[in-house]
Amino acid sequence: xxxxxxxxxxxxxxxxxxxxxxxxxxxxxxxxxxxxxxxxxxxxxxxxxxxxxxxxxxxxxxxxxxxxxxxxxxxxxxxxxxxxxxxxxxxxxxxxxxxxxxxxxxxxxxxxxxxxxxxxxxxxxxxxxxxxxxxxxxxxxxxxxxxxxxxxxxxxxxxxxxxxxxxxxxxxxxxxxxxxxxxxxxxxxxxxxxxxxxxxxxxxxxxxxxxxxxxxxxxxxxxxxxxxxxxxxxxxxxxxxxxxxxxxxxxxxxxxxxxxxxxxxxxxxxxxxxxxxxxxxxxxxxxxxxxxxxxxxxxxxxxxxxxxxxxxxxxxxxxxxxxxxxxxxxxxxxxxxxxxxxxxxxxxxxxxxxxxxxxxxxxxxxxxxxxxxxxxxxxxxxxxxxxxxxxxxxxxxxxxxxxxxxxxxxxxxxxxxxxxxxxxxxxxxxxxxxxxxxxxxxxxxxxxxxxxxxxxxxxxxxxxxxxxxxxxxxxxxxxxxxxxxxxxxxxxxxxxxxxxxxxxxxxxxxxxxxxxxxxxxxxxxxxxxxxxxxxxxxxxxxxxxxxxxxxxxxxxxxxxxxxxxxxxxxxxxxxxxxxxxxxxxxxxxxxxxxxxxxxxxxxxxxxxxxxxxxxxxxxxxxxxxxxxxxxxxxxxxxxxxxxxxxxxxxxxxxx
Ligand code: ME8
Numbered sequence: 001x002x003x004x005x006x007x008x009x010x011x012x013x014x015x016x017x018x019x020x021x022x023x024x025x026x027x028x029x030x031x032x033x034x035x036x037x038x039x040x041x042x043x044x045x046x047x048x049x050x051x052x053x054x055x056x057x058x059x060x061x062x063x064x065x066x067x068x069x070x071x072x073x074x075x076x077x078x079x080x081x082x083x084x085x086x087x088x089x090x091x092x093x094x095x096x097x098x099x100x101x102x103x104x105x106x107x108x109x110x111x112x113x114x115x116x117x118x119x120x121x122x123x124x125x126x127x128x129x130x131x132x133x134x135x136x137x138x139x140x141x142x143x144x145x146x147x148x149x150x151x152x153x154x155x156x157x158x159x160x161x162x163x164x165x166x167x168x169x170x171x172x173x174x175x176x177x178x179x180x181x182x183x184x185x186x187x188x189x190x191x192x193x194x195x196x197x198x199x200x201x202x203x204x205x206x207x208x209x210x211x212x213x214x215x216x217x218x219x220x221x222x223x224x225x226x227x228x229x230x231x232x233x234x235x236x237x238x239x240x241x242x243x244x245x246x247x248x249x250x251x252x253x254x255x256x257x258x259x260x261x262x263x264x265x266x267x268x269x270x271x272x273x274x275x276x277x278x279x280x281x282x283x284x285x286x287x288x289x290x291x292x293x294x295x296x297x298x299x300x301x302x303x304x305x306x307x308x309x310x311x312x313x314x315x316x317x318x319x320x321x322x323x324x325x326x327x328x329x330x331x332x333x334x335x336x337x338x339x340x341x342x343x344x345x346x347x348x349x350x351x352x353x354x355x356x357x358x359x360x361x362x363x364x365x366x367x368x369x370x371x372x373x374x375x376x377x378x379x380x381x382x383x384x385x386x387x388x389x390x391x392x393x394x395x396x397x398x399x400x401x402x403x404x405x406x407x408x409x410x411x412x413x414x415x416x417x418x419x420x421x422x423x424x425x426x427x428x429x430x431x432x433x434x435x436x437x438x439x440x441x442x443x444x445x446x447x448x449x450x451x452x453x454x455x456x457x458x459x460x461x462x463x464x465x466x467x468x469x470x471x472x473x474x475x476x477x478x479x480x481x482x483x484x485x486x487x488x489x490x491x492x493x494x495x496x497x498x499x500x501x502x503x504x505x506x507x508x509x510x511x512x513x514x515x516x517x518x519x520x521x522x523x524x525x526x527x528x529x530x531x532x533x534x535x536x537x538x539x540x541x542x543x544x545x546x547x548x549x550x551x552x553x554x555x556x557x558x559x560x561x562x563x564x565x566x567x568x569x570x571x572x573x574x575x576x577x578x579x580x581x582x583x584x585x586x587x588x589x590x591x592x593x594x595x596x597x598x599x600x601x602x603x604x605x606x607x608x609x610x611x612x613x614x615x616x617x618x619x620x621x622x623x624x625x626x627x628x629x630x631x632x633x634x635x636x637x638x639x640x641x642x643x644x645x646x647x648x649x650x651x652x653x654x655x
Contacts, residue, residue, distance in 0.1 A: 001039065001040065001041055002035075002038075002039075002040045002041070002253070003040060003041045003042070003043075003249060003250055003253040004031075004032070004035040004040045004041070004042045004043070004253055004255065005042075005043045005044075005045070005239070005250040005251070005253050005254045005255065006028050006031050006032050006035075006042070006043070006044050006045070006255050006257060007028070007044075007045045007046070007235050007254070007255070007256050007257065008024050008025050008028045008045070008046040008257055008258075009024065009049075009257075009258050009259075009262060010046070010047040010048050010049040010092060010094065010231060010234050011046075011047075011048055011049060011077055012048075012049050012054065012055070013048050013049070013050050013055060013058075013069070013070050013073035013074050013077070014054050014055055014057075014058040014073075015058075015073075015300055016073070016076055017076060017077050017080050017308070018298060018305045018306060018307065018308065019291055019298060019305070019306035019307070019308055019311075019336060020259065020290070020291055020298060021077070021308075022080075022084060022308035022324075023288070023291055023324050023328070024257055024258070024259060024288070025046055025081060025084070025086050025088075026084060026085075026086065026321050026324055026325070027257060027288070027324070027325065027330075027404075027406070028044060028046065028086075028088075028257050029044065029084075029085065029086040029087055029088070030321070030325060030406070030461040030462050031255070031257070031404070031461070032044035032087065032088075033087065033460060033461035033464065034401050034402070034461040036480055037457070037460060037461060037480065037483055037485050038398075038402075038485050038486075039483075039484070039485070041249070042089075043089050043090075043239075043246065043249075043250050044087065044088045044089050044090075045088060045089065045090050045091075045092060045234075045235070045238045046077075046081065046086070046088045046091060046092075047090075047091050047092030047093055047094075047234060047238070048070070048073070048074040048077055048078075048091075048092075048093050048094070049094055049230075049231045049234075050070040050074060050093055050094045050095045051094055051095070051213055051214045051215065051224075051227075051230050051231075052211070052213065052214065052226065052227055052230075053130050053131065053206075053210075053211055053213070055069070055070060055213060056211070056213050057130075066213050067095070070093075070095055074093055078091050080308070080309070083309060083312065083317075084308060084312065084317065084321070085317055085318075085321065085464055085465070090238050092234050092237060092238045094215075094230055094231060094234060098237055099215075099233070099234060099237045100215050102233055102236065102237040102241055103215045103225060103229065103230055103233050103237075104215065104216070104217075104218040105218075105242070106229075106233055106236075106273075106277050107204075107217060107218055107219070107225060107229065108218045108219065109277050109278070110161065110273070110276045110277055111218075111219050113276060113277075113278075114162075115161060115162040115165065115276045116159055116160065116161055116162070116204070116219075117159070117160055117162065118157055118158070118159055118160075118220075119157065119158065119159075119160050119201075120155055120156070120157050121155070121156050121157070121158045121203065122153065122154070122155040122156075123153070123154070123156075124138075124151035124152070124153060125151055125152050125153075125154045125156075126144040126146075126147055126149070126151040126152075127152065128144060128146065128147030128149065129144060129146060129147065130210060130211075133151050138150075138151070156207060157207075158203050158204075158205045158206070158207070158223075159203075159204050159205040159217065159220070159223060160201040160202060160203055160204065161201060161202040161204050161229070161272075161273065161276070162201055162276070163199050163200070163201050163202045163268070163269065163272050164198050164199045164200070164201055165272075165276075166271075166272035166275050166276065167194060167198065167199045167272075169272075169275060170194065170268065170271055170272055170275075171191065171194045171195075173271065173281065174187060174190060174191060174194075175191075179284060180281075180283075180284065180285065181267050181284075181285045181287065182284060182285070182286055182287070182331075182404070183287065183330065183331035185331060186260065186263055186267070186285075186287040186331070189263065190263065190264075190267040190268065193264065193268065194268075199268065202228070202229075202269060203226070204225055204226055204228070204229040205217060205220075205223040205224065205225055205226055206223065206224055206226045207222060207223055208221075208222055208223060208224060211224055211226070212224065214226065214230065215230055228265050228269050228270075229273070231265075232265065232266070232269065232270045232273060233273075235254070235256070235282075236251065236279070239251055241279075251279075251280065252280060252283065253283060254282035254283050254284075255282070255283060255284045255286060256282055256284070256285050256286065257286045257288070258285070258286075258287055258288075259287065259288050259289065259290060260287055260288070260289060260290070261290075263287055266285050266287075267285055270282075286330075286404055287331065288328070288330050288331060289328070289331055289332045289333035289334065290333045290334075291306070291328070291333075291334055291335075291336045292333055292334065292335050292336065293306060293335070293336050293337075294335070295335065298336075306336055308320070311338075311341070314338075315341060315342070315345060315511065316508075317465065318462075318463035318464070318465055318466045319341070319344075319345045319349055319463075319508065320341070321462055321463060322344065322345075322348070322349065322410070322462055322463055323340070323341045323344050323345070325406040325407065325410060325462050326344060326348070326406070326407050326410045326411075327340060327341075327344065327407065328406075328407065329407050330404045330405060330406060330407070338513070338514045339513050339514065342511055342512070342513045342514065343513075345508060345510075345511055346510050346511065347603075348410075348414060349507070349508040350508040350509065350510045350511075350607070351510075351603050351604065351606060351607065352414060352417045352418055352421065352603070353414075353417050353455075353459075353507065353508065354505070354506070354507040354508040354509075354607060355421065355606045355607025356417055356420055356421050356424075356448075356452065356607075357452065357470060357473060357505040357507055358504065358505045358506060358507075358564065358607050359421075359424060359564070359566050359606070359607060360420075360424065360445070360448045360449060360452060361473060361501055361502065361504055361505045362504065362564060362566070362583055362650065363424075363429050363430075363445065363566070364445055364449065364501055365501070365503070365504075366433075366583075366587075367429065367433050367441060367445065368442070368445065370500060370501050370503070371497075371498055371499065371500055371501065372446065372449055372474075372475065372495055372496065372497050372498060372499040372501065373441070373442035373445050373446055373497060374442060374446075374497035374498070375442045375443045375446035375447070375497070376439070376442075376443070378446070378450075378492065378493030378497075379492060379493060380492055381447040381450070381451070381492060382427075382440075382443035382444050382446070382447040383423065383427075383447065386419060386420075386423055386447065386451075387492065389415070389416065389419050390416050390419070390451055390454070391489065391490065393412050393413060393415045393416035393419075394413070394416065394454060394458065394488070394489040395489055396408075396409070396412040397409050397410075397412045397413045397458055398458075398485060398489060400412060401461070406462075410462070413455065413458055413459070416451065416455060417455060420448060420451055420452065420455075421603075421606060423444075423447075423448065424448065424566070424567065425567045425569065427444045428567070429441055429444055429445060430566070430581060430588050430589045432444065433588065434588050446495070446497070449474060449495055449501075450492060450493065450494065450495045452470065452474060453471065453474050453476065453494065453495050454488050454489075455470070456470035456471045456474065456478075457471070457478075457483055457485070457488055458485075460478065466507060469507065470505075470507065472502065473501060473502040473505050474495065474499070474501060474502075475499035475500050475501050475502070476495075476499070504647075504649075506647040509646075509647065510608075557615075558613060558615070559613070559614045559615035559653070560611055560612070560613060560614065560631075560653070560654035561584050561585075561611070561612050561614040561651055561652065561653055561654065562609050562610070562611055562612075562643070562644050562648050562650070562651070562652045562654065563582035563583055563584040563585075563590065563609070563610060563612050563650050563651065564582065564583045564607065564608070564609055564610075564650045565580055565581070565582055565583075565605045565606055565607060565608050565609075565610060566581045566582065566583050566589050566606075567580070567581040567589075567606070568580045568581075568602040568605040568606060569602065570597065570602070571593060571597075571621075571622060571624060572623075573622045573623055574621070574622045575597065576595050576597050576598055577593050577594065577595055577596075577597060577621065577622065577624075578593070578594050578596050578597055578600075578602065578605070579591060579592075579593055579624050580592045580593070580594050580596075580605065580630065582610065582612055582628070582630070583650040583651075584612060584614060584628075584650055584651045585649060585650040585651020585652075586651065590612065590614070590627050590628050591624070591625060591626065591627055592612060592626050592627060592628045592629065592630055593621040593622075593624050593625075593626035594626075594629070594630045594632075596630070596632065596639065596641075598639075599638050599639040600639070605641075608641060608643065609643050609644055609647065609648065609650075610630045610631070610641050610642065610643060611630070611631045611641075611642040611643065611644075611654060612628045612629065612630055612631070613628055613629040613631065614628050616628050616629055
């Protein structure tokens with residue numbers, strides 16, 4: 001059995017969690033779940049970084065003590081993760097006693113080995129910022145840009161870690177282990193950093209006269225340790241170094257996950273610290289890019305921070321998780337926009353995946369009473385080409401996911417989802433049913449249901465609740481302990497004939513894109529009111545007197561029904577027409593010829609609920625019989641389909 005230890009950065013508690021923190025933690029969660037699905041023994045760590053002057057300043061601003069402040073904000077992170085479906089095994093805080101002990105033990109070890117020394121440090125100090133600034137930090141007048149005063153030149157003794165001593169070793173280690181830092185662009189960045197000259201030794205302390213909110217140096221009570229020597233060590237504290245059982249089991253299987261902002265501390269400080277402490281280094285450092293909002297990095301001061309919980313509430317957790325993994329190419333920056341999220345939700349989730357489930361379930365109910373049909377021998381799919389495509393798609397999915405190429409992995413899985421939708425259209429189960437070809441029909445439907453079961457398992461790392469719902473709709477129960485992913489990729493026939501399916505499926509209803517200006521502006525509202533006032537009240541129309549007005553009895557002649565589109569194909573002889581099969585709850589689907597091609601792709605229609613004039617007499621349209629009419633509304637530059645505002649049973653009457 002393989003093992004997998006995955007970590008996120010421990011987040012600073014000087015601000016509330018935002019989309020960036022959510023992304024890293026959801027990626028870590030998806031990876032942890034993926035490894036659990038592969039049968040690996042997995043440990044997943046996240047937590048909060050709580051020492052240092054930034055935190056003291058944030059606490060002062062919030063008029064609380066540092067301890068009260070860190071307790072409050074750390075709890076916001078801890079409480080957010082379960083809401084985002086995150087299944088971390090531990091949550092570490094750097095203010096915990098277990099962490100203080102480990103930091104002090106590591107410091108003592110490195111000090112005893114002679115790699116920590118005291119040195120006088122002279123620099124430009126800003127009393128307002130309570131920190132040293134470099135010449136580069138100053139404005140044109142030589143002042144601190146925040147406090148508008150020139151910094152003082154002060155001299156202070158501090159402890160330094162002899163990082164430079166390990167520079168040559170680190171370079172060799174990176175060269176000998178091509179995937180130690182990945183993707184490659186960050187590996188190259190670190191190698192060029194190491195080639196630029198001798199590394200400075202790392203200042204690791206602050207005198208207590210300047211900062212008390214930190215862990216005391218074990219060999220000098222006048223100092224606390226500063227920032228990285230404290231924070232990075234969390235990764236081994238949580239495993240119980242030096243003699244914890246978790247440390248023995250997991251340390252050599254460590255994958256760290258960070259964004260590019262903290263590349264250097266993780267790629268240079270941390271391995272050299274580990275080396276100096278006589279510990280083996282981690283296996284992989286995985287580095288991702290930034291989420292940008294309108295091409296700018298998210299930041300509290302710019303007011304462009306995206307709140308993960310608001311997105312979850314608006315679009316659902318699984319759609320949000322799917323979007324994050326599908327949209328960002330791991331390692332590159334990506335732009336966040338709600339429009340893009342809605343686009344993915346409607347195209348990939350509602351049209352492709354949701355539609356596959358609702359159509360296939362509806363057909364199985366119609367043709368086999370809602371039970372998995374028996375296809376006879378269950379060794380291979382009814383269509384060998386589809387079987388081949390599925391094996392490749394699932395194989396690629398697993399390989400790419402393991403290499404953190406999430407977007408491409410999901411794309412590969414969606415090749416299968418789309419192929420299954422096409423297979424429905426090509427094999428036309430409604431025709432097989434009409435022609436009484438029950439054996440063939442059972443083979444087709446079984447193939448679809450079995451493949452859908454595999455898709456459900458595979459999406460679990462990214463969309464756990466959806467995977468569990470899909471498995472339940474297929475009459476099963478998601479049980480991690482019983483999944484054998486490798487066997488699922490290669491094998492066929494796990495779904496038992498006779499299994500009772502759910503009555504229907506509506507996994508991802510389509511959503512409308514967000515409107516920039518949802519509410520009318522006050523001025524517009526006032527104008528509208530004034531207009532209403534100026535108009536006299538309308539008189540009730542009388543049908544008998546007004547030309548073009550019908551009686552209620554006339555209206556009652558219309559039989560309007562809601563139906564689900566099962567298939568849509570271009571009309572062979574008319575560019576503007578689709579030949580659409582609509583499930584109206586009747587024995588066989590209705591064929592309706594509709595002039596929708598100018599504005600819709602066939603995929604846009606699949607799975608959509610539409611309103612049909614059901615009692616129109618059948619008539620041929622360019623050689624294809626149309627039995628009914630799909631209702632739509634023209635608007636500038638497009639067309640909208642009439643539909644019910646929520647899912648209804650196929651054939652429901654409009655009244
Ligand atoms: O650096 N896009 O904490 P931090 C993507 N405490 N990810 C983002 C992001 C964005 N716009 N903004 C933040 C620290 N992140 C230290 C870490 S580890 C031993 C100590 C994520 O709260 C990303 O994972 O500033 C980034 O590396 C991390 O938040 C920085 O979190």
